[in-house]
Amino acid sequence: MPTKRTPLIGMSLKMYFTPARTQRYLSAFVPIARSANAIGITTFLIPDFLSVAASCAALVTTEEQRYATGVGAQDCFWEDSGAYTGEISPAHLWELGVGYVEIGHAERRRIFRESGDDVAKKAAAAAKRGLIPVVCIGEIEPDESQIDFAVQYCVQQIDEAVRCVPLDSQVVFAYEPVWAIGQHNPAPTEYINAVCAGLRLHLDSLGREKSARIIYGGSAGPGLFTELDIDAVDGMFIGRFGHEPTNFEIMVQEIATKKFG
Numbered sequence: 001m002p003t004k005r006t007p008l009i010g011m012s013l014k015m016y017f018t019p020a021r022t023q024r025y026l027s028a029f030v031p032i033a034r035s036a037n038a039i040g041i042t043t044f045l046i047p048d049f050l051s052v053a054a055s056c057a058a059l060v061t062t063e064e065q066r067y068a069t070g071v072g073a074q075d076c077f078w079e080d081s082g083a084y085t086g087e088i089s090p091a092h093l094w095e096l097g098v099g100y101v102e103i104g105h106a107e108r109r110r111i112f113r114e115s116g117d118d119v120a121k122k123a124a125a126a127a128k129r130g131l132i133p134v135v136c137i138g139e140i141e142p143d144e145s146q147i148d149f150a151v152q153y154c155v156q157q158i159d160e161a162v163r164c165v166p167l168d169s170q171v172v173f174a175y176e177p178v179w180a181i182g183q184h185n186p187a188p189t190e191y192i193n194a195v196c197a198g199l200r201l202h203l204d205s206l207g208r209e210k211s212a213r214i215i216y217g218g219s220a221g222p223g224l225f226t227e228l229d230i231d232a233v234d235g236m237f238i239g240r241f242g243h244e245p246t247n248f249e250i251m252v253q254e255i256a257t258k259k260f261g
């Protein structure tokens with residue numbers, strides 16, 4: 001386990017890009033990821049499943065790069081192999097060079113009816129394989145005056161999701177208030193800082209002070225990270241506002257201006 005939490009920035013392409021567009025995106029993204037890694041910032045890219053192998057070929061050529069300039073999957077199943085038509089095996093992802101698996105995104109919970117129990121089984125299966133679960137958490141309703149409510153809501157999601165993930169296994173929690181996903185602007189910075197501070201306290205109390213990181217997602221873009229409190233927030237989880245590679249590069253530079261312990 002690392003002795004300190006490394007800042008990180010991840011990006012999900014959801015189902016926006018075709019494989020051909022992802023391939024073109026990679027030619028701009030790879031040098032940005034390599035430069036970020038050279039200054040101590042971890043990156044990961046989560047393409048659609050059809051582009052996972054090509055993304056690993058471009059980004060993960062050594063074992064160290066599996067996590068440092070990693071590739072993620074948008075989901076996985078909780079079994080490694082068997083008669084599970086249409087599912088994605090954590091073991092197969094590992095073999096390709098994948099380092100991260102996004103689990104329980106708000107869209108999967110809402111559209112595909114994924115339960116907290118599903119999320120827990122997937123997180124445990126991913127961690128068992130050495131994949132870092134990127135567990136998505138976040139309250140559904142917008143009520144910026146209810147910081148305590150948001151913290152409690154997310155704490156329950158955290159406790160359920162990692163109940164079978166060992167304390168020393170790396171986990172990333174993507175705090176994404178559901179009401180801030182797909183919008184023009186992210187949640188207000190004071191609100192993000194306050195909720196993440198509450199989540200940080202909880203994770204530390206569980207004994208996950210080094211192994212669990214918190215990143216903010218939900219209409220995150222250039223200009224946001226400079227306002228975030230790095231005692232609580234370890235990085236960002238980017239969606240649409242990273243589709244332009246130069247935006248992603250700007251966000252890396254904004255993370256680089258902060259003095260992480």
Ligand SMILES: O=C[C@H](O)COP(=O)(O)O
Nearest residue numbers: 012181182218219239240
């Ligand atoms: O996976 C990424 C998040 O859901 C945020 O997406 P967004 O920045 O497009 O709102």
